[in-house]
Every structure is written in C-alpha cells, then in structure tokens.
Amino acid sequence: MIELSAKAVSHPNIAFIKYWGNRDSSLRIPVNGSISMNLAELETITTVTFTPSLSADQLTLNGKKADPGQVQRVTDFLDIIRKMAGFNFFADVVSTNNFPTGAGIASSAAAFSALALAGSKAAGLELDEKTLTRLARRGSGSASRSIPDGFVEWLPGSTDEDSYSISLASASSWDLRDVIAVVAADEKKTGSSEGHGLAGTSPFQTTRVADAPRRLSICREAIISHDFDKLAAVMELDSDMMHAVMMTSTPALFYWEPASLRIIKSVPMWRNQGIPCAYTVDAGPNVHILCPASSKDDISSRLSNMDGVVTVLETSAGGPARLLEK
Ligand code: DP6
Numbered sequence: 001m002i003e004l005s006a007k008a009v010s011h012p013n014i015a016f017i018k019y020w021g022n023r024d025s026s027l028r029i030p031v032n033g034s035i036s037m038n039l040a041e042l043e044t045i046t047t048v049t050f051t052p053s054l055s056a057d058q059l060t061l062n063g064k065k066a067d068p069g070q071v072q073r074v075t076d077f078l079d080i081i082r083k084m085a086g087f088n089f090f091a092d093v094v095s096t097n098n099f100p101t102g103a104g105i106a107s108s109a110a111a112f113s114a115l116a117l118a119g120s121k122a123a124g125l126e127l128d129e130k131t132l133t134r135l136a137r138r139g140s141g142s143a144s145r146s147i148p149d150g151f152v153e154w155l156p157g158s159t160d161e162d163s164y165s166i167s168l169a170s171a172s173s174w175d176l177r178d179v180i181a182v183v184a185a186d187e188k189k190t191g192s193s194e195g196h197g198l199a200g201t202s203p204f205q206t207t208r209v210a211d212a213p214r215r216l217s218i219c220r221e222a223i224i225s226h227d228f229d230k231l232a233a234v235m236e237l238d239s240d241m242m243h244a245v246m247m248t249s250t251p252a253l254f255y256w257e258p259a260s261l262r263i264i265k266s267v268p269m270w271r272n273q274g275i276p277c278a279y280t281v282d283a284g285p286n287v288h289i290l291c292p293a294s295s296k297d298d299i300s301s302r303l304s305n306m307d308g309v310v311t312v313l314e315t316s317a318g319g320p321a322r323l324l325e326k
Contacts, residue, residue, distance in 0.1 A: 003049075004051070004089065006117075006323060007047040008322065008323050009046075009321065009324055010046075010321035010322075011043050011044075011146055012039050012044075013146050014282070014290075015142065016036060016037065016280065017033070017215050017216050018034055019032070019142060020246075021199030021200060022197075027138065027163075028140075028163075029157065031205075032209045033156045033212060033213075034154045036142070037176060037290075038146060038152065038171065039318050040317060040318030042099045042315060043098050044096070045114065045324065046093065047093070047118060047326065048091050048122040050123060051090065054090035056071075058092045059093045077112065078093075078115075080138055084123070084125055087123070091122070093115065108140035109142040109145065115139060116135045116139060120135060129147060129320075134161070137165075144164065147165060148165055150167055150171035150173065151169040151174070152167055167320070169223050174223065174317065175293045176228075176290055176316070177292070177293055179312060179313070179315075180288050180313040181263055181303045182286050182310045183259045183263075183309060184308055184310050189283065189284055189285075192282075195253055201250040202246075202249040203248065204245050205245050208245055211241075215238050219231065232277070232278030239280040259308025260287050263287040264279055267279045275298055277289050277299055293316075
C-alpha cells in the first residue's frame with residue numbers, strides 16, 4: 001500500500017513591501033504585489049498523513065489539539081488538495097514551530113507553506129514551485145512567499161493562475177539580518193485575514209496601492225544591488241503607509257504599543273550615529289530591524305535594554321520550503 005504521508009519544513013518571512021488588502025478574498029488575490037525575506041532560524045515542521053479510516057481532519061499544533069477554527073481553516077485548505085488529487089480521505093496534520101507561540105511572530109506563512117508542500121506530496125501530487133506558491137497562497141497570502149528561496153516577490157496578478165511568487169535572489173546572495181524585538185501587548189489583536197477586509201475602508205488605501213509599483217521597483221533594485229540605504233528608505237515608508245491605512249480604517253486598527261513607537265523613533269537616530277538599520281512592523285506590536293550582519297550585535301543589545309521589549313530574536317535570510325525524510 002502507498003503511504004499517503006509527507007513531512008515538510010518552512011520558514012516565516014518578513015515583508016519589506018507589504019500585502020494589505022485583497023481584490024478577491026476567497027482566492028486571496030492581493031490588491032498589490034509584495035516582497036519579503038524568509039527567516040532562516042525560525043521554522044515550522046508539518047507532517048500530513050491522509051488516512052482512509054478518519055472521519056474528519058485532525059490537527060495538532062505544538063503538541064496540543066488545535067481549536068475548531070484552526071481545524072476548519074486547515075480543512076478548507078486540504079479540500080483544495082483533495083480536489084486536485086481526486087480523493088476524499090481526511091488527514092492527520094501534526095505541526096510544530098521552533099519559535100514561541102503567542103510571541104506575535106506571524107506563523108501562518110510558515111504554517112501554510114509547509115502544509116502546501118507536505119499535503120500535496122502526501123496526496124501524490126508533484127507540483128512545481130510556481131504551482132506550490134499558488135496553492136500556499138490559498139491558505140494564507142504571505143505563505144506564497146515562503147515557498148521560494150531567500151528574497152521573494154509575490155506577483156499580484158488578477159486570477160488564480162497569475163497570482164504567484166518568485167525568488168528575486170537567493171538567501172546566500174546577501175547577508176541581511178532581521179533582529180526582532182518582541183514587544184509585550186495585552187490586547188488580542190485583529191488578525192490579518194480580518195484586517196485585509198477592512199483595508200478598503202481607509203481613504204489612504206487607494207493611494208498606497210497606486211504607489212505600490214514604484215515602491216516594489218525600488219525594493220527590487222535595492223535587493224539586486226545590495227543597496228542597504230535604498231532598502232531602508234523604501235521599507236520604512238512602506239511599513240508606515242500600511243500602518244497609516246490600518247489606523248484610518250473603520251474600525252481603526254492600532255497595532256503599535258508604546259515600546260513599538262520607542263523603537264520606531266530610535267532606529268533613524270541609530271542610523272544617524274552610523275549604524276545601518278531599518279524598521280518594519282506587521283499586524284502586531286513587534287518591530288523587525290533589518291541590518292547588515294556587522295550591526296546586528298549592537299542592535300540586539302540596544303533593543304534588549306529597552307523598556308517593553310520581552311525578547312530579541314536574531315534571524316538571517318532563509319532558504320525555500322523543503323521536504324524532509326520522515
Ligand atoms: C501585515 O498573509 O497573514 O504581515 O492571507 O489572511 O492569511 P492571510 O493574511 P497574511 O497577511 C500578512 C499581512 C502582513 C504583511 C505581509 O506579510 O505582507
């Protein structure tokens with residue numbers, strides 16, 4: 001009997017040019033393209049086993065039975081794979097992250113890229129990279145960018161076929177670091193999926209989207225030419241533009257905590273002191289500081305001494321999602 005099982009590992013990514021808002025939310029076709037870097041030291045390992053005797057999908061996350069909402073999202077995703085493979089078996093899915101849960105490190109990118117790879121392989125499908133990026137996108141938009149190697153661009157497209165991701169440069173091409181300041185927050189934040197649905201209510205979203213091709217082009221050039229100053233300027237602008245949209249949507253979304261803002265205001269000062277670094281913030285209070293390898297120790301110790309910073313994680317550019325021996 002063939003074993004309908006496979007295991008894969010994948011990294012989360014940090015976006016330099018952000019995805020915020022969909023033109024088709026069920027297919028996750030974004031309103032603008034985005035560019036990110038995979039994070040090597042952080043990973044999700046997922047095993048998928050399709051089992052004829054199961055009467056529903058099962059999901060274990062970090063050793064614990066997942067809640068019904070999480071299982072439903074996985075079932076909806078596995079339904080796409082079952083349709084492609086032409087069978088109806090339910091699956092046992094076991095997934096573990098090596099990074100702290102609840103630390104606000106976006107795990108859906110790593111989760112759905114690993115699930116796309118392990119799930120499709122377990123179902124007997126041999127998908128090429130482009131098709132895998134399209135499949136991962138259906139689970140979580142940013143997961144599309146965690147399939148290819150290193151520095152990755154998600155080409156927005158306008159249909160399921162032409163919305164996919166490509167590697168712009170390999171992980172080994174540029175030794176950039178992401179020093180992550182994990183910031184304490186007491187409120188439960190609005191998740192990305194819900195946030196994408198609110199983006200269009202901000203009067204600034206149209207302007208942000210219209211200017212996206214210009215920012216994407218600057219970011220692409222910066223990555224190819226290893227121009228850190230160019231990357232720093234466009235990355236901070238893009239993050240601020242996304243948060244301006246978030247803060248002016250209805251209802252308004254404020255993700256920054258006082259400590260986030262303290263870091264956002266410190267980074268340009270550190271740069272003026274001659275330490276190359278640049279910030280970016282996703283849909284949460286943590287601040288990612290991108291820098292060349294030579295300034296990561298300095299940044300790490302400055303962050304560790306700041307009020308409201310719970311942990312500092314040091315990461316570097318990561319490779320593509322890949323299958324593991326079981
Ligand atoms: C702010 O990919 O998490 O991190 O497609 O609903 O799963 P879903 O959203 P998700 O959104 C990511 C938003 C972001 C920016 C980015 O990573 O581009």
